[in-house]
Amino acid sequence: MLVFPNAKLNLGLYITGLRPDGFRNLESVFVPLPWSDALEVLPAAKGTETTLTLTGLPIPGEPATNLCKKAYELLAADFDLPPVQMHLHKDVPIGAGLGGGSADAAFALKALNTQFKLGLAPEQLESYARRLGSDCAFFIHNQPVFAHSRGDMFEELDFALDLTGTPCLVVYPGLHISTAEAYARVVPRAPRHDLRQSLREPMATWRDTVSNDFEEALTPFYPVLGDIKQQLYAAGATYASLSGSGSAVYGLFPGFSEVPDLTWPAGYTVWSGQL
Ligand SMILES: C[C@@](CO)(OP(=O)(O)O)[C@H](O)COP(=O)(O)OP(=O)(O)OC[C@H]1O[C@@H](n2ccc(N)nc2=O)[C@H](O)[C@@H]1O
Numbered sequence: 472m473l474v475f476p477n478a479k480l481n482l483g484l485y486i487t488g489l490r491p492d493g494f495r496n497l498e499s500v501f502v503p504l505p506w507s508d509a510l511e512v513l514p515a516a517k518g519t520e521t522t523l524t525l526t527g528l529p530i531p532g533e534p535a536t537n538l539c540k541k542a543y544e545l546l547a548a549d550f551d552l553p554p555v556q557m558h559l560h561k562d563v564p565i566g567a568g569l570g571g572g573s574a575d576a577a578f579a580l581k582a583l584n585t586q587f588k589l590g591l592a593p594e595q596l597e598s599y600a601r602r603l604g605s606d607c608a609f610f611i612h613n614q615p616v617f618a619h620s621r622g623d624m625f626e627e628l629d630f631a632l633d634l635t636g637t638p639c640l641v642v643y644p645g646l647h648i649s650t651a652e653a654y655a656r657v658v659p660r661a662p663r664h665d666l667r668q669s670l671r672e673p674m675a676t677w678r679d680t681v682s683n684d685f686e687e688a689l690t691p692f693y694p695v696l697g698d699i700k701q702q703l704y705a706a707g708a709t710y711a712s713l714s715g716s717g718s719a720v721y722g723l724f725p726g727f728s729e730v731p732d733l734t735w736p737a738g739y740t741v742w743s744g745q746l
């Protein structure tokens with residue numbers, strides 16, 4: 472079975488409090504981004520071990536600690552799963568605020584559920600995904616949604632947020648900011664705006680009413696984040712922001728027939744397409 476784990480963008484992100492479990496409560500709207508890895512899951516010979524082979528971008532850590540392997544082990548603890556051969560081709564930058572690893576884990580759960588007819592409902596898959604990471608569960612349903620708590624509980628949007636077809640440019644400057652470091656730099660506070668109320672308004676208003684708390688906290692330490700954002704606005708973006716804990720910065724270009732062709736420094740990875 473071959474699946475294509477897509478990434479995500481955060482539309483607004485407010486870190487609102489510290490939880491007893493040491494995690495933070497947050498509010499954000501997660502939106503799928505069609506920048507994808509490729510994951511193949513094939514049955515392996517009886518009596519063999521489950522294996523994971525990797526191509527594409529190098530992933531820190533041993534294959535045994537990869538989130539795809541952890542997803543298999545999670546289900547194998549509850550179901551009599553045969554061994555499988557998994558192959559992951561990595562194209563989404565790692566630790567970029569795009570949820571790449573989390574998506575791989577969630578798509579591994581969905582692929583195994585289908586391949587071996589486990590009969591798990593989406594809610595059950597979301598429960599397994601929550602055990603693999605805070606933004607894994609989003610990728611089970613994989614539709615725009617309001618996320619809260621650890622970023623792993625969802626409320627359907629009660630308004631039309633139709634970004635389908637919107638030209639989008641994602642710029643990753645090759646700067647790895649660990650999620651833990653990013654969270655440590657943000658002081659939780661009440662959101663300055665009601666995110667869902669802001670997103671009901673025209674996109675042209677979002678520049679002043681939809682923000683990412685990580686961006687405000689990290690930009691003084693990593694000025695390149697602000698430089699990229701300004702370049703996207705100068706190129707005509709209606710809205711631009713850091714995604715998640717970064718360091719990927721995205722721009723939305725509604726009304727453009729295609730994304731402007733800009734030049735970026737060596738070492739940057741750029742994705743352009745339509746949401
Ligand atoms: C920041 C966000 C926002 O969408 O996305 P990315 O920027 O990673 O894409 C997510 O919260 C990332 O989720 P994920 O990458 O799964 O984080 P986890 O592995 O669960 O946690 C990594 C570390 O981040 C911190 N953490 C994460 C989530 C949360 N709600 N509060 C936290 O304090 C904790 O220190 C935790 O040990």
Ligand SMILES: Nc1ncnc2c1ncn2[C@@H]1O[C@H](COP(=O)(O)OP(=O)(O)O)[C@@H](O)[C@H]1O
Pocket residue numbers: 530531532536537538539559561564565566567568569570571572573574575576650715716717
């Ligand atoms: N399949 C995977 N793809 C990417 N990162 C993975 C994977 N499995 C484990 N990881 C680990 O997860 C972390 C990055 O997770 P990722 O979701 O890509 O970050 P972000 O959500 O910031 O984009 C890295 O520390 C990486 O070593």
